Amino acid sequence: MKRFQGTNRNKVKLKVQIPPVRSVLGLLTLLFAVSWAQAQDMDTLPAGMTGSGMDAVEVSERPEVVLNSPEITNVMDVPSDDGGMILINWKSPEGDTKPDHYILELKGPDGLWQIATRTVLTAYQVTGLPNFVPFSFRVKAVYGNEFTVSDISEEVVAKDHWVKLGKLPVFIAIFLFVVILIAFLHAARSGVDLFVRRISGLTEVENAIGRATEMGKPVLYVPGSSSIEDVATLAALNILGEVARRTVHHDVKIICPNRDPIVYTIAREIVKETYASEGRPDAFDPDSVFFMVPDQFAYAAGVDGIMVREKPATIFLMGMFWAESLIMAETGASTGAVQIAGTDAVAQLPFFITACDYTLIGEELYAASAYLSREPLLLATLKSQDYGKLIFMIIMAVFTFLALLFGLDVVSLIQVR
Amino acid sequence: MKRKLALYIMFTMAVWGGISVFIGKQTVHNFDNLLRNKLLLIVGAFAIILGLGSLIFHHTQKIKRNARYWQYSYITLGALIITSFIGLFGGVRGEGGLPTFFGGTVLGTYQGNIYTFQDKNELKLFKADPSRYAREDIALMPLPQGVSEDLSRYEKSVLLREIQLRNTSLQLQNLEIPLMISPVSGEVVPFEDDFGVSIQNIYEGILVPCGSTMFAMLAFYMCSAAYRAFRMRNLHAGVLLVSAFIVMLGQIPLITAFIPGLHDFRQWILDVPNLASKRGIMIGVGLGMAATSFKIIFGIERAWLGGGEE
Numbered sequence: 001m002k003r004f005q006g007t008n009r010n011k012v013k014l015k016v017q018i019p020p021v022r023s024v025l026g027l028l029t030l031l032f033a034v035s036w037a038q039a040q041d042m043d044t045l046p047a048g049m050t051g052s053g054m055d056a057v058e059v060s061e062r063p064e065v066v067l068n069s070p071e072i073t074n075v076m077d078v079p080s081d082d083g084g085m086i087l088i089n090w091k092s093p094e095g096d097t098k099p100d101h102y103i104l105e106l107k108g109p110d111g112l113w114q115i116a117t118r119t120v121l122t123a124y125q126v127t128g129l130p131n132f133v134p135f136s137f138r139v140k141a142v143y144g145n146e147f148t149v150s151d152i153s154e155e156v157v158a159k160d161h162w163v164k165l166g167k168l169p170v171f172i173a174i175f176l177f178v179v180i181l182i183a184f185l186h187a188a189r190s191g192v193d194l195f196v197r198r199i200s201g202l203t204e205v206e207n208a209i210g211r212a213t214e215m216g217k218p219v220l221y222v223p224g225s226s227s228i229e230d231v232a233t234l235a236a237l238n239i240l241g242e243v244a245r246r247t248v249h250h251d252v253k254i255i256c257p258n259r260d261p262i263v264y265t266i267a268r269e270i271v272k273e274t275y276a277s278e279g280r281p282d283a284f285d286p287d288s289v290f291f292m293v294p295d296q297f298a299y300a301a302g303v304d305g306i307m308v309r310e311k312p313a314t315i316f317l318m319g320m321f322w323a324e325s326l327i328m329a330e331t332g333a334s335t336g337a338v339q340i341a342g343t344d345a346v347a348q349l350p351f352f353i354t355a356c357d358y359t360l361i362g363e364e365l366y367a368a369s370a371y372l373s374r375e376p377l378l379l380a381t382l383k384s385q386d387y388g389k390l391i392f393m394i395i396m397a398v399f400t401f402l403a404l405l406f407g408l409d410v411v412s413l414i415q416v417r
Numbered sequence: 418m419k420r421k422l423a424l425y426i427m428f429t430m431a432v433w434g435g436i437s438v439f440i441g442k443q444t445v446h447n448f449d450n451l452l453r454n455k456l457l458l459i460v461g462a463f464a465i466i467l468g469l470g471s472l473i474f475h476h477t478q479k480i481k482r483n484a485r486y487w488q489y490s491y492i493t494l495g496a497l498i499i500t501s502f503i504g505l506f507g508g509v510r511g512e513g514g515l516p517t518f519f520g521g522t523v524l525g526t527y528q529g530n531i532y533t534f535q536d537k538n539e540l541k542l543f544k545a546d547p548s549r550y551a552r553e554d555i556a557l558m559p560l561p562q563g564v565s566e567d568l569s570r571y572e573k574s575v576l577l578r579e580i581q582l583r584n585t586s587l588q589l590q591n592l593e594i595p596l597m598i599s600p601v602s603g604e605v606v607p608f609e610d611d612f613g614v615s616i617q618n619i620y621e622g623i624l625v626p627c628g629s630t631m632f633a634m635l636a637f638y639m640c641s642a643a644y645r646a647f648r649m650r651n652l653h654a655g656v657l658l659v660s661a662f663i664v665m666l667g668q669i670p671l672i673t674a675f676i677p678g679l680h681d682f683r684q685w686i687l688d689v690p691n692l693a694s695k696r697g698i699m700i701g702v703g704l705g706m707a708a709t710s711f712k713i714i715f716g717i718e719r720a721w722l723g724g725g726e727e
Binding site: 309326349 | 435438441442445457468471472474475478485486616627628634635638639641642645666679695698701704705707709712717720721722
């Protein structure tokens with residue numbers, strides 16, 4: 001005899017004497033009846049039902065259990081933050097039966113209880129609360145279809161503070177970086193020769209523009225799809241100046257379509273000023289740098305159109321790109337142009353590596369303007385970037401060592417809140 | 418002098434932006450938001466005028482020069498004029514003075530307590546009587562009484578699933594909803610401007626499908642890029658080919674069922690070598706961003722000003 005425990009709490013008792021197998025039809029009837037019985041949540045199987053191959057089944061009542069309530073142990077405003085956050089800790093209910101999950105609820109001045117979260121943990125940081133408004137909390141422990149409720153906590157207000165201590169690791173990192181930067185700037189001013197490793201993508205810029213001169217075809221420069229707030233766009237604009245300088249030297253036309261109107265304004269000014277500073281203001285074509293369209297895929301279509309119509313000899317894809325990266329890079333590859341791409345978007349890098357001749361990976365994009373201009377002060381920033389990375393690697397190695405050998409919680413030391 | 422002024426403004430704003438990251442006071446943040454968002458919006462509005470000027474200049478030049486495919490420039494300029502006219506005088510949703518709405522009859526507004534519920538990016542509205550149940554009980558009740566009579570069986574199940582499994586709940590709001598008689602069904606429905614020529618409808622009806630078409634082309638470009646990548650020209654390409662093959666096979670349940678450990682190996686490729694290189698790039702990117710920012714803040718990099726000395 002087997003014992004099954006029902007999902008419902010009603011008393012269920014079934015005793016069915018089942019004869020041996022008679023037919024497949026009988027088995028199907030049994031299956032249908034059982035599933036129907038479950039669906040109807042019924043106490044007994046339908047009368048007259050027959051089946052086969054089963055022992056008598058008995059489902060007994062679930063024993064009554066006492067469900068305890070959780071207990072709120074701590075409710076406090078998160079210290080040294082920018083406000084709007086309250087931290088709540090609670091103890092799980094005593095006893096053998098553990099809840100499936102908890103529901104944390106909060107009550108504001110409107111007197112209505114609202115659900116803050118559902119969680120299996122026993123702590124939660126409520127965010128987005130208005131500052132200096134009192135809130136009280138309670139926790140529901142949910143056991144299936146039942147629940148128990150904790151006592152209501154005292155009222156707590158969220159406050160904003162002057163100093164955000166959670167940002168201390170960021171402050172230390174910036175401070176270290178500035179110290180290294182100042183040291184290298186000082187070295188550059190003193191005339192120390194700063195060695196920079198060869199970046200093939202940037203070494204090829206000169207050759208690629210020279211190729212455009214030989215072919216009598218323009219250079220297409222795409223300064224990314226992002227806005228001016230993106231640092232990658234700033235890096236792309238810095239490179240644009242150097243590329244424009246070389247196009248002046250080689251007497252090659254540059255085409256620079258833009259997606260963002262602010263980026264367009266700056267790009268136009270950069271190219272115009274470069275032509276002027278190189279003594280060829282007359283050679284600047286005001287139509288060479290233009291605003292195209294703000295829509296992502298319309299921009300991709302427009303750039304593809306230029307690639308197909310103008311057949312540029314060299315294409316630069318620099319800055320921030322999203323899904324349009326491959327659409328542009330593949331179209332450019334199909335026209336036979338030399339393509340040099342650079343982005344810090346990790347997800348787009350494989351596409352550029354596949355479809356372009358040279359790719360500036362991540363930090364190389366930011367190094368490009370210094371590398372191309374060979375200006376000592378710019379090279380100093382590049383060196384500080386490298387040494388910053390070295391310090392990061394040392395910190396990571398030391399922290400990994402400490403965590404593995406001594407079990408130290410190093411993550412909480414450098415965690416930014 | 419012009420450049421010096423720009424450098425001073427940039428330096429002040431950058432230092433302010435940096436300091437405000439470490440200050441928690443909301444008043445500081447509000448002022449920072451004002452500078453970043455509101456001022457940038459104003460600058461952006463002026464830049465759009467410049468951008469439009471550039472667009473018009475570019476296409477008129479193409480027409481003048483009889484450049485290749487100059488005919489399309491007429492379409493661009495025509496679309497610019499028409500949409501500008503509709504947008505300026507018809508409003509975003511057809512609420513302007515221009516009679517761009519030619520749909521059903523607008524009846525007036527319904528005001529009352531409405532339960533709004535987000536489902537698959539669609540905001541659903543349900544009439545409800547808040548006095549019949551308390552909001553706190555929604556999570557554990559089978560279904561709120563006041564809502565049930567307005568819902569179909571499917572909607573009930575969706576609602577229950579969302580409330581119980583996901584961290585969402587109904588929002589009780591007092592809304593004013595404009596109503597109209599639908600020209601299609603003749604029923605009273607919430608006001609929709611689907612039957613008018615508004616900027617929103619032009620955007621949703623023309624620009625979004627065109628964008629989707631371009632996005633869909635990505636699949637074909639991926640195929641040709643994959644072919645290019647998977648040609649085993651050197652050792653690196655070979656490693657890429659093998660790892661990509663394993664990752665792709667590991668995604669297919671039918672294959673992983675027959676090759677034990679393949680799924681775990683695929684996950685290891687993604688979690689260990691792939692993630693390690695990604696993080697390496699990201700650390701470099703972070704430092705590069707910091708270096709670029711400092712180059713600009715300290716006035717070492719002046720390419721954004723057009724280069725050169727002040």
